[in-house]
Amino acid sequence: METRNLTCIRCPLGCQIEVKMEGKEVVSVTGNTCRRGDIYARKEVTNPTRIVTSSVRVSGSRTGAVMVSCKTAADIPKARVMDVVKDIKDLVIPCPVAIGDVLKQDVAGTGVDLVATRNVE
Numbered sequence: 500m501e502t503r504n505l506t507c508i509r510c511p512l513g514c515q516i517e518v519k520m521e522g523k524e525v526v527s528v529t530g531n532t533c534r535r536g537d538i539y540a541r542k543e544v545t546n547p548t549r550i551v552t553s554s555v556r557v558s559g560s561r562t563g564a565v566m567v568s569c570k571t572a573a574d575i576p577k578a579r580v581m582d583v584v585k586d587i588k589d590l591v592i593p594c595p596v597a598i599g600d601v602l603k604q605d606v607a608g609t610g611v612d613l614v615a616t617r618n619v620e
Contacts, residue, residue, distance in 0.1 A: 500526065503544050509535040516540045548574035551583045552616075555590045555602060561620045567596050568616045575609045582607040595620045 500519055507514040516530040518540050528540045542548070550573070554566040575583065586607040596602070596619040603613040 507536040547577040559594045
């Protein structure tokens with residue numbers, strides 16, 4: 500039986516969680532103080548995902564801005580994070596940009612869009 504130790508990131512408590520696994524199956528989760536910790540631990544050891552946050556270049560900004568912050572609209576498999584980073588590294592978006600604008604659909608073939616997280620004029 501394998502044991503994995505995690506620090507929960509679902510709330511500010513940062514519970515120290517212990518997950519016992521039999522092969523790829525979760526046998527038990529202990530140390531969490533809420534249900535969110537249990538859900539997080541099970542997902543993290545069987546199918547880890549992340550939301551990617553970054554920034555991309557903009558052109559034609561009235562204010563002189565050169566970048567806009569962005570994130571994936573949903574989580575993606577952890578193993579695909581660097582694929583997303585590579586896919587957006589040369590991306591240049593014309594201004595204006597509004598929060599929530601889709602900057603790139605289906606980023607890196609993940610099925611998830613890249614969206615702006617701030618306004619840039």
